[in-house]
Amino acid sequence: MNRPSNRKVDQRKVDQQEYDSVRRYVDMWAMPGMHPSNVEFLQKLKTADTNHFTTHMDCVGTVSELDQESGDWEKTHLVGVRTDVWKPDDEELDCALGAMQDKRRREVKQSIKKHGRLTKKQTERLDEELAADEIMQLKCNEIETRRLVLKLFKTTGTRVRWVGTIEEVTAMEVQNSMGSARTLITMAVNLPRTSFVTYVQQNHRTFRIPAIYTSGFYDDEQMWNVMIKRQWFSIGADFDVEVNGETIGEIDGRLFSFGYDSYVEVDEHPLAENTQFVDLLTLFATSVGYHKAMRRSIKKRTEAACCGESHRNLLHDEELRLRHNGRAAA
Structure with a gap:
């Protein structure tokens, strides 16, 4: 599983201090309902110290991290999807x-x-x-309710911990898609121990076919400007990760896999030691395999909005809370 990368790394140094690189392997499954780890996932989360686990959740993948000293891979995380909002059944609709x-x-x-x-x-x-x-x-x-919500859980140690959620923001997707005449994805990332929501926004650039996503990651000291750029020429879905104009890592999608499997790599950089930033990139990587289906849903919502039929789009309360004005008077 450990294979060398052919990517050329930007050699500019952010600081004289030495930092350790980070490498994770994201294994997303094509048929999660049939995967034996779903049973393991449910058993662990029944006693998990978190309220982020709900009855409408299936395990859809795992994340392993490379031990730089031993060279071994350790399975460290589980990925769950909210099935009630991603694949609602007739009763839920x-x-x-x-x-x-x-x-x-x-x-x-x-x-x-x-x-x-x-x-x-x-x-x-x-x-x-x-x-x-x-x-x-x-x-x-006749209503469009599909919305992606993926959650990342740390499974090493004595308990299962929620470490992040990436969720689709359909209202912003419709607004941006109407203005650009393109289907553009918008996602919000919630991380523990922070009062900030990090948005990951796909941008439209004329004559630019590979997708580009931008984000601003605040680490309590400074705002890092993040750009996730899909590579022009790649066999799988590969992305370069740039921070403040410097290439610091990549998301290397595997070609032969039933789900979207990828390596998430962050080179020697201060953010490589920021676990929340690495979790942010990991959550983005877990969402890539869903992007095609998300764009189909965005297209339906945008067409309905352009025809004056916005009532066909269901906005969930969880999404509306992301737009809450914290400065509004109680």
């Missing part, structure tokens, strides 16, 4: 649509009478308006 329609019913009722019970005439008016309302006429298969 029905519940989502029911919640949308209940909310719409309350809004229409309040537009007729803000408080109290409706009179007979007002009730008849409510029924008429609801009968003509587009949201009340929707069917389950």
